[in-house]
Amino acid sequence: MTKLILQAGGALTGHCSVPGDKSISHRAVMFGGLAEGVSHVRGFLDGGDCRTTVALMRALGVQIDEVSPTEMLIHGRGFRGLQEPATVLDCGNSGTTIRLVVGLLAGQDFTSFLTGSEQIRRRPMGRVVKPLRGMGADILGRQDGNYAPLGIRPARLRGVEYDLPIASAQVKSCVLLAGLYANGLTVVREPGPARDHTERMLMAMGAPISVAGRTVMSESPRHALKPLDITVPGDMSSAAFLLVAAAIAPDSRIMITGVGVNPTRTGIVDALQAMGAEIVYHNRRDQAGEPVADIEVSTSALHGATFGGDAIVTMIDELPVLAVAATQAQGRTVVRNAAELRVKETDRIATTVGELRKMGARIEPTHDGFIIDGPTRLRAAPTEAHGDHRLAMALAVAGLVAEGRTVVYGAEVTSDSFPGFEFTLQALGADLVVEE
Ligand code: S3P
Numbered sequence: 001m002t003k004l005i006l007q008a009g010g011a012l013t014g015h016c017s018v019p020g021d022k023s024i025s026h027r028a029v030m031f032g033g034l035a036e037g038v039s040h041v042r043g044f045l046d047g048g049d050c051r052t053t054v055a056l057m058r059a060l061g062v063q064i065d066e067v068s069p070t071e072m073l074i075h076g077r078g079f080r081g082l083q084e085p086a087t088v089l090d091c092g093n094s095g096t097t098i099r100l101v102v103g104l105l106a107g108q109d110f111t112s113f114l115t116g117s118e119q120i121r122r123r124p125m126g127r128v129v130k131p132l133r134g135m136g137a138d139i140l141g142r143q144d145g146n147y148a149p150l151g152i153r154p155a156r157l158r159g160v161e162y163d164l165p166i167a168s169a170q171v172k173s174c175v176l177l178a179g180l181y182a183n184g185l186t187v188v189r190e191p192g193p194a195r196d197h198t199e200r201m202l203m204a205m206g207a208p209i210s211v212a213g214r215t216v217m218s219e220s221p222r223h224a225l226k227p228l229d230i231t232v233p234g235d236m237s238s239a240a241f242l243l244v245a246a247a248i249a250p251d252s253r254i255m256i257t258g259v260g261v262n263p264t265r266t267g268i269v270d271a272l273q274a275m276g277a278e279i280v281y282h283n284r285r286d287q288a289g290e291p292v293a294d295i296e297v298s299t300s301a302l303h304g305a306t307f308g309g310d311a312i313v314t315m316i317d318e319l320p321v322l323a324v325a326a327t328q329a330q331g332r333t334v335v336r337n338a339a340e341l342r343v344k345e346t347d348r349i350a351t352t353v354g355e356l357r358k359m360g361a362r363i364e365p366t367h368d369g370f371i372i373d374g375p376t377r378l379r380a381a382p383t384e385a386h387g388d389h390r391l392a393m394a395l396a397v398a399g400l401v402a403e404g405r406t407v408v409y410g411a412e413v414t415s416d417s418f419p420g421f422e423f424t425l426q427a428l429g430a431d432l433v434v435e436e
Contacts, residue, residue: 002412004392004422006399007380007431011251011299016424018239020045020070020232021260022417023169023197024288026053026096028074028228030104031201033062035076036224043232044070048416049094056097059085076227079180084110088149091116093345093387093416096170099128100198102150103174106137107157107181115149119387124343125150127166128174135160135178135186159184159219166340167192167313169264172216179218180207188216192313195264197290201228204289230288233260238418239295240268240318241393245425246297247277248328249400253298254428255282261293267315269295271322275302275329304331304374312338319369320352320394326372327361328401335369345388355383355395359402380404389416396421400430 025045030053032039044050046069054064054072061083063075077083082104091098091114098114102125105112115121121142129137129145138153139145159182162175172188176198179186191214199216202209205225210217239259246252261269261281269279277300281293302325307315312335315322319338326333341348353365358381362373380402385392392411399406411434414421422434 003435004408004411005433006406010429010431012246012428015255017257018234021235024232025050029053032074033057035227036078037227039074039228041072052092052094053097088113093117099170103177105152106132106178109154112152121148131162131175157182159186161187163189167194169194173198176218186218190214192310200289233292234258236265237317243297244321244325245397247300255296257294261291267311268318274305302329304329304333306334308336324398327374327376329374333372339368346386351386378402380406382407385410389413
């Protein structure tokens with residue numbers, strides 16, 4: 001088990017980058033496997049969850065050569081080329097893997113089985129199984145398809161019109177992928193701006209996907225999908241920890257280069273700016289069909305603010321670290337309409353509140369978010385990651401401004417999404433020690 005030991009004091013300065021975007025890395029390997037030809041993906045996230053997707057696509061017959069841990073050559077098997085897997089497909093801890101792949105497999109002409117870690121087997125799958133069954137998919141799962149393991153039998157799918165009950169990119173992507181294998185048009189309407197990497201990437205590959213406001217449509221491709229040749233942008237969800245760290249640690253100024261700033265992902269920047277954070281984008285450009293920028297952030301006098309509605313889905317993964325920022329902000333911060341936090345890697349309302357309270361934060365859970373009063377001089381405490389990468393990193397950031405030696409237990413999990421997190425912080429000047 002890895003422990004991170006942190007002390008306040010180090011100003012954060014200098015340039016850094018963050019590993020490739022997790023959502024885009026997953027999709028590049030999955031969709032590359034469906035292309036006609038070899039996809040070249042640089043800046044791939046060498047993290048646990050994306051490794052799970054690589055192993056899974058290999059089990060479906062896709063040859064993937066690793067030029068380096070972050071550079072992949074994916075030998076696409078064509079749109080109808082996936083092979084029946086010889087054994088149960090293991091989705092590990094990765095919600096994106098299982099929810100997207102079930103959509104991909106629902107319309108195949110072979111049987112497959114999906115399972116995952118204990119954590120993944122506790123997370124809701126009914127949200128994808130229900131619309132897929134509506135398309136004619138033959139899916140079996142524990143508790144009437146609500147939980148993995150899932151079994152998928154061959155089925156002829158038909159297009160569907162589906163109003164997403166929650167703004168979820170995983171569910172949207174799952175239905176759109178199944179739509180590629182269905183007869184007729186699939187129409188998905190989303191209640192909020194969930195991340196749109198699936199649509200962008202599939203459209204770039206020539207798939208018949210179209211977007212009109214909050215309506216996205218897919219249908220079966222008549223032509224081969226073109227292979228990808230991309231460098232994955234840096235992950236905003238990883239940059240978020242550094243943004244908050246530099247905003248709250250005294251005398252800090254850092255530049256994070258090459259971060260994806262797709263507007264469906266930048267809610268955390270908007271939120272921190274609304275709280276008074278000094279964040280500036282430089283050198284905006286396009287990369288892999290996604291907007292990218294270098295982001296400069298410096299120590300800021302933060303104040304509380306209220307967040308809810310459409311903004312929430314654009315920063316859903318960043319809410320634990322936003323809570324850390326709020327403990328250092330003057331006044332009250334309210335996060336509402338974020339009940340989805342309860343079904344992430346952990347119940348992130350309960351775990352964020354529980355762990356930050358150990359450090360003296362004034363934070364109250366609500367049914368769909370939290371209320372934080374600040375500023376608080378946090379106190380060091382032994383804290384626990386609960387197997388949740390984003391919680392581990394949020395606690396480490398809190399440790400950078402807490403009095404005494406903060407310990408984050410179970411911190412090996414940070415490599416699920418941000419391998420090298422601790423070394424990046426050290427290089428910027430944080431007082432951080434790693435102990436195995
Ligand atoms: C993801 C979508 C989000 C996000 C997750 C990754 C994706 O989940 O929380 O970390 O890659 O599509 P939901 O779409 O279920 O909200």
